[in-house]
Amino acid sequence: MEKRNFSLTLLCLMLSGVDAVTVTIPQSQYEYARGDNITLPCSFTTTTPISSQTLVVITWSVFSQQTPIEETPIATYYHGPSPTTDIDTDYESRVSLDVDVTQSKANLKLSSISLADNRNFECRVQIPGDKKGKPSATTNLVVLVAPSTPACKIQGTAQYGQDITLTCASAEGSPTPTYSWKRFNVQNQSVPQEPKTTDKDGILSLYNISKDTSGYYICTSQNKIRAATCNLTLSVMPPSMNIASTAGIIGGVAAALVILIIVICCCCCRKKNKDEEYAMGVREGEEYHDKEPDRNGEGRRVEGQGKDSYEDSSVKRTERTEEKSEPDRRDYDDRRSDYDDRRSDYDDRRSDYNDRRSDYNDRRRDLDDRRRDLDDRRSDYDDRRRDYDDRRSDYDDRRSDYSDRRERYDDDRRYQDRRRDDNRYDDRDRDRPPVPNSKPPRRDYDD
Secondary structure (H helix, E strand, C coil): HHHHHHHHHHHHHHHHHHHHHHCCCCEEEEEEEECCEEEECCCCEEECCCCCCCCEEEEEEECCCCCCCCCCCEEEEEEECCCEEECCCCHHHEEEEEEHHCCCCEEECCCCCCCCHHHHHEEEEECCCCCECEEEEEEEEEEEEECCCCEEEECCCCCCCCCCEEECCCCCCCCCEEEEEEEECCCCCEEEECCCCCECCEEEEECCHHHHHHHHEEEECCCCCCCEEEEEEEEEEECCCCHHHHHHHHHHEEEHHHHHHHHHHHHHHHHHHHHHHHHHHHHHHHHCCCCCCCCCCCEECCCCCCCCHHHHHHHHHHHHHHHHHHHHHHHHHHHHHHHHHHHHHHHHHHHHHHHHHHHHHHHHHHHHHHHHHHHHHHHHHHHHHHHHHHHHHHHHHHHHHHHHHHHHHHHHHHHHHHHHHHHHHHHHHHHEEEEEECCCCCCCCCC
């Protein structure tokens, strides 16, 4: 039995020598909102008795996850005859240590945390003579920040058959926000994405777009704090349905019509002038040939032919002129009829184009109205959300102020209780009657 007890005692001594110092942090990761005042707990156990003269060095350091070798001490506590605390200049106004060596407590207090505090924190305890065990412990601090309002952009040309991308990104957010896209049609109904569409890290890739790709797109940026959104309207147009091309087509058609009208007017005026000149030449010929020259070379009127003979000759020449101009008139009428047909066909096509353009403008205005209504509702939601955040921040500030005042009150209360206890013992000693001079000395009965 005595041999067994001796073995157990030796095993305990060996175990206590192996785990001389053990440093622990309850959690491997802590999450707090930006601007909070936090405390990172740290405790340690040791087999070495610690007194007021024992040298104990407690160090808190920070390092990033990407470069864990580059460790920066931010606060160091030296326990001994004259305890001192050394705070790094970059953290001097925000860091303090809550250390009680007798209770194995070495907590780090950090105020007004920001995104720069998204790092790993290490608590290390060093005691001379205790070189084994686990002298340090590490935890990760995650500062929670809501994602900012993302920016939505279109990269590429929104025309039939093109490939474009819709981008969405928030300037800040911790943890890193995730992005998702949703699509709505003109009737404000949710529409699934096409099979070829890819959505990764806020980049929505659209391939071989068409008229059906047009719609209202909403991007949501979200982490565990809250979500923020942005939106855009995508209108896919045919390659020729732009302002420059449309204006060029209308201008070209109008110029062609003007030139055609000028050519027709010139032809008509020239034809009319030729007819008048021909008629005048016939009359002059009739007057010239109405007299027959005599042998002496002087003109004379043909005998036996009077006024009726002159009239008959003029009528015959006029009929021949009309017979000659009739084919030209028929050709002109045919060309005029063909022009009227082409002009009527152009007017029909132009009217159809105007109808389609008017229908497109109506749908575009309806889509813009829906977008403005959604923007107004989204703006109202954001205003109410900001008001809630402001009130929540004010509540947190007042709660923090209350906690500080409560802590000071508890400290004052404990101090007053200690003073009261000290005064009570002093009063009891003061009220104790003096020892009479005649009292015999105390005898030691052991002698």
